[in-house]
Amino acid sequence: MIYINGAASISPQNSLDFNEFVKKMLEYEDDFLKSIKPDCKEYMKPIQARRLSKTVKNGIICSRIAMQQAEIEMPDAVIFGTGLGIVLDTEKFLEKMLKDKEEYLTPTSFIQSTHNTVAAQIAQKIKCHNYNFTYVNRGFSFESALLDAVMHIKEAKKNILIGGGDEMTEHYFHIIKKTGIWKQTPTKNTELLNYKTNGVLCGEAVSFFILSDEKKDETFAELKDIRMFYKPDNVSEIKTQIKDFLTKNNTEYSDIDLIITGHTGDKNNDAVFEAILSENLPETPAVYYKHLCGEFQTANAFAFWLANNIIKHQKYPDFIKLNDKNPEKIETVLIYNHYFNINHSLILLSRP
Amino acid sequence: MENLILKLKKQIIDALNLEDMEPDEIETDEALFDDGLGLDSIDALELIVLTEKNYGIKIEDPKDGKKIFYSVKTLAEFIKKHKTN
CATH class of the missing domain: 3.40.47.10 (Thiolase/Chalcone synthase)
Incomplete structure (x- = not known):
């Protein structure tokens, strides 16, 4: 762990x-x-x-x-x-x-x-x-x-x-x-x-x-897994990667309480996230963060900070919501980010 | 002399990247190295370049450096002396 x-x-x-x-x-x-x-x-x-x-x-x-x-x-x-x-x-x-x-x-x-x-x-x-x-x-x-x-x-x-x-x-x-x-x-x-x-x-x-390796009273979250994949050919390959990543971690789409995506405001970049959200996670509460920190090669570190705090505090502000769905609990959080559709990454976190 | 001292303090802050410091936080008589401000040998090199670049004065003998760069006051006196000469 x-x-x-x-x-x-x-x-x-x-x-x-x-x-x-x-x-x-x-x-x-x-x-x-x-x-x-x-x-x-x-x-x-x-x-x-x-x-x-x-x-x-x-x-x-x-x-x-x-x-x-x-x-x-x-x-x-x-x-x-x-x-x-x-x-x-x-x-x-x-x-x-x-x-x-x-x-x-x-x-x-x-x-x-x-x-x-x-x-x-x-x-x-x-x-x-x-x-x-x-x-x-x-x-x-x-x-x-x-x-x-x-x-x-x-x-x-x-x-x-x-x-x-x-x-x-x-x-x-x-x-x-x-x-x-x-x-x-x-x-x-x-x-x-x-x-x-x-x-x-x-x-x-x-x-x-x-x-x-040690859980404490003030622990933020448990890191379940991380995966990187490079220049996927199409959305279908991304879906396969996500499905495989979740399966490896004994997780179903329906287990994800919150997804954090890397929406950047670029219509082409964001189309990738939209495809995943609408086709695979249509009922999942979703939030984004690049209106807070902007886009850069390591923006996902900010998403990681955000995910950890959301899990620890069991709350997040309205200004990061992508949809109007609200989780009953925040036990499992998936961060999906890509940098200009080249460097894709998945990080799975859970409540400790 | 006062103007030169203030100018030097500003130049030291800029050259040594002491961006969270104000000129009046550097004591004019305080030692710049060791137990004073706490500068080190890399800073000494920066101060030598500062003196040469801004005042056109070369420190010919490195042994003199210890006396010249003891404090802002000693540096100002050195610059004043060599500029008038």
């Missing part, structure tokens, strides 16, 4: 406190959604934070909260998934190189610009000398990290600190916008599903969790 004993997220919503989060959705009309800047001074001195990028800083804060919730001093591993890594500082480093004509290069920006060091930097800050690894696998980054954490628990490790997150920058936004995958005009997150246009509303968030 694998339990989630800690879950914390910094996102464009009030996600550091679930009770605040459910009260009100923070509304934006922008090119992309930006995380709320936490008060870092509450968690570390400015001098300690000076070489930490935004993602690492937010990761350390989430890590500390998740570890406190799980009542652990030191994890047996630190694992992180990120699609872009610490891209903001990568851009700063490159800008400095261009502006100063490759003179005056100092180590700080270089240290901050190495995308695959997030887990190591967090491990260093919490003085954890155990296994650490950063997965940079595009739309499978968080899921790969989660799978690694699961394997560590199965290999008799006790507590794994595992997270996922990305940061969005103006530069990256404008470069990728030219490909047409983002929405081309500022988008209201409250109206995301009403646009019916091409392109997604992108965003950012960082989330961390403690996976454990």
Whole structure:
């Protein structure tokens, strides 16, 4: 059995406190959604934070909260998934190189610009000398990290600190916008599903969790299983994957109390979710989350945070509902996400 | 001198990415390294680059660095002296 004993997220919503989060959705009309800047001074001195990028800083804060919730001093591993890594500082480093004509290069920006060091930097800050690894696998980054954490628990490790997150920058936004995958005009997150246009509303968030082999009074949820599948040929193949995944976990469609989907506001991307919901889960309560945090390679980490809290608190706000169906209980939750119809993932959680 | 000290504090905050700090949180006479602000050797390199890039002053002898970068005040005095010369 694998339990989630800690879950914390910094996102464009009030996600550091679930009770605040459910009260009100923070509304934006922008090119992309930006995380709320936490008060870092509450968690570390400015001098300690000076070489930490935004993602690492937010990761350390989430890590500390998740570890406190799980009542652990030191994890047996630190694992992180990120699609872009610490891209903001990568851009700063490159800008400095261009502006100063490759003179005056100092180590700080270089240290901050190495995308695959997030887990190591967090491990260093919490003085954890155990296994650490950063997965940079595009739309499978968080899921790969989660799978690694699961394997560590199965290999008799006790507590794994595992997270996922990305940061969005103006530069990256404008470069990728030219490909047409983002929405081309500022988008209201409250109206995301009403646009019916091409392109997604992108965003950012960082989330961390403690996976454990031990159930506690404050345990959020039990992680039953995770599956990734790459570039399915058609909806039929997706249905086969979902059916097979559920069967493997002795679960029927009718057992699912709530499905969390990765609707992005892109009509083509969302058609995949709509097909699954209408044909396989027509009576199942469904919620979505990318109007809260936007789309990015590790958005599913935010969905994982949401699912854990929904199971623990047995409630969710109206502003995430996709349909008007309400569960009598929330025992079994399925998260189904895909990143641009390339990286598909399924995560099954249950009430501990 | 006061203007230079304030400017230096802002430049240090920017160069060392001390984004949650305000200039008045850095004491003018406080040691920048060790038990003071707590900077380290990587920060020293940043300060050397800051001095060269913004004031055109090269620290020729690394041994002088310890005295020059002792505090914001010593750094300001060094810059003032070398700029007027």
